[in-house]
Amino acid sequence: MLMGDSTKNMTNSEKLELARDALWPNYAPPADIVFVRGVGSELIAENGDAYLDFLSGIAVTSFGHAHPYLVKILQQQAQNLWHTSNLFRIPAAEVLAKRLVENCFADKVFFSNSGTEAVEAGIKAIRGYQNSCGNEDRYRIIGFGESFHGRTLAALAAAGNELHTKSFIPLDYGFDNVEWENIDALRAAVTANTAGIVLEPVQGEGGIRPITTEFLQAVRDLCDENDLLLMFDEVQCGLGRSGKLFAHQHLGVTPDIMALAKGLGSGFPVGACLTTEAVAQAMVVGAHGSTFGGNPLAMAVANGVMDLVLEPGLLDEVSRKSDIIKTGLINLIAEHSDKLESVHGLGLMLGLKCKVPSADLLAKLRERKILVGTAGNNMLRLLPPLNISDTDIDRAIKLIDDSLGEF
Numbered sequence: 001m002l003m004g005d006s007t008k009n010m011t012n013s014e015k016l017e018l019a020r021d022a023l024w025p026n027y028a029p030p031a032d033i034v035f036v037r038g039v040g041s042e043l044i045a046e047n048g049d050a051y052l053d054f055l056s057g058i059a060v061t062s063f064g065h066a067h068p069y070l071v072k073i074l075q076q077q078a079q080n081l082w083h084t085s086n087l088f089r090i091p092a093a094e095v096l097a098k099r100l101v102e103n104c105f106a107d108k109v110f111f112s113n114s115g116t117e118a119v120e121a122g123i124k125a126i127r128g129y130q131n132s133c134g135n136e137d138r139y140r141i142i143g144f145g146e147s148f149h150g151r152t153l154a155a156l157a158a159a160g161n162e163l164h165t166k167s168f169i170p171l172d173y174g175f176d177n178v179e180w181e182n183i184d185a186l187r188a189a190v191t192a193n194t195a196g197i198v199l200e201p202v203q204g205e206g207g208i209r210p211i212t213t214e215f216l217q218a219v220r221d222l223c224d225e226n227d228l229l230l231m232f233d234e235v236q237c238g239l240g241r242s243g244k245l246f247a248h249q250h251l252g253v254t255p256d257i258m259a260l261a262k263g264l265g266s267g268f269p270v271g272a273c274l275t276t277e278a279v280a281q282a283m284v285v286g287a288h289g290s291t292f293g294g295n296p297l298a299m300a301v302a303n304g305v306m307d308l309v310l311e312p313g314l315l316d317e318v319s320r321k322s323d324i325i326k327t328g329l330i331n332l333i334a335e336h337s338d339k340l341e342s343v344h345g346l347g348l349m350l351g352l353k354c355k356v357p358s359a360d361l362l363a364k365l366r367e368r369k370i371l372v373g374t375a376g377n378n379m380l381r382l383l384p385p386l387n388i389s390d391t392d393i394d395r396a397i398k399l400i401d402d403s404l405g406e407f
């Protein structure tokens, strides 16, 4: 309903208060800050306050806000063509797919609009592949505890977090869930019905936990021995965030399928599911699709993001900055050993394990005008833009130091 006569005599902020009630309450209560503008690593609130952004919309705005190169690309594309559907060729999608596969294990790409859709496409591809091999009984997929794969039904079932699944998923939906990094439990969970395994090379929401090379290699071997497909969910840790283009490239183990999203559009919604040729062959005409996925606007921006990520030296810079932040945080731990425990993560996907409640530290940091996140396991989650400056890193460390002094 449009806001009609009943709101005629209201002020703008009264109308906004009413409109706020029209949203599902599932992020309630969101922080009571309205941002009106973003510039680089800063977000500007209605009242003019500038916040240092060490959250990046949860690992999304990988090159900060209003990056001039990306703004220009978006504006040019917006003037020419927004959408055609995949009933017609979209050259920018073909080019982006080619660039993605040239830089990893994959041969083929499906574009979606979000992370959970990319995961969902991968889950279908696992089952579709097994089916195409005549393994109709192989439909079950194993996920790991404390994982997060998104909010659609199959992605929820894959992560198996009861808090998320209990009102929505009857029975087991064809998924099994195993304790993180428990290879014996994983071996025991593989049956004649198992089709594949899905995991995050660096667990994000679950607590910024990079997987060990030994475990990942053991999972790969188990997949190879049992004809299972292995899917990596790099929705959060992929696209340069780890200091390599894809986080699994730190570990030397490759999957058959990989989901991407978050950083791929630096704020423009876009996701991708990458697969080997063999897996892609199962996704025949009619097997999958998307109306919006890979549309010209999204593809123009994502190609622009690829230009920036693949610029020589960018990934080395991510690693260098990661080291600076880690050193800064380790110094803070020494200084505040009663409040902080340890530093975790890869590249610019960092977790600071707290002894005080991480949500309290987040609140104090917000008062000092710096935005961060939290993650499972009492982690403060730091996700600055990949092009964050050394000066802003120093600022962030100082602000964390000051905030800890307040406890």
Ligand SMILES: *Cc1c(COP(=O)(O)O)cnc(C)c1O
Pocket: 113, 114, 115, 116, 117, 119, 148, 149, 150, 151, 200, 204, 205, 233, 234, 235, 236, 237, 261, 262
């Ligand atoms: C955020 C996230 C998703 C879900 O992405 P959406 O775009 O919110 O659907 C899936 N997997 C991982 C690892 C994520 O961090």
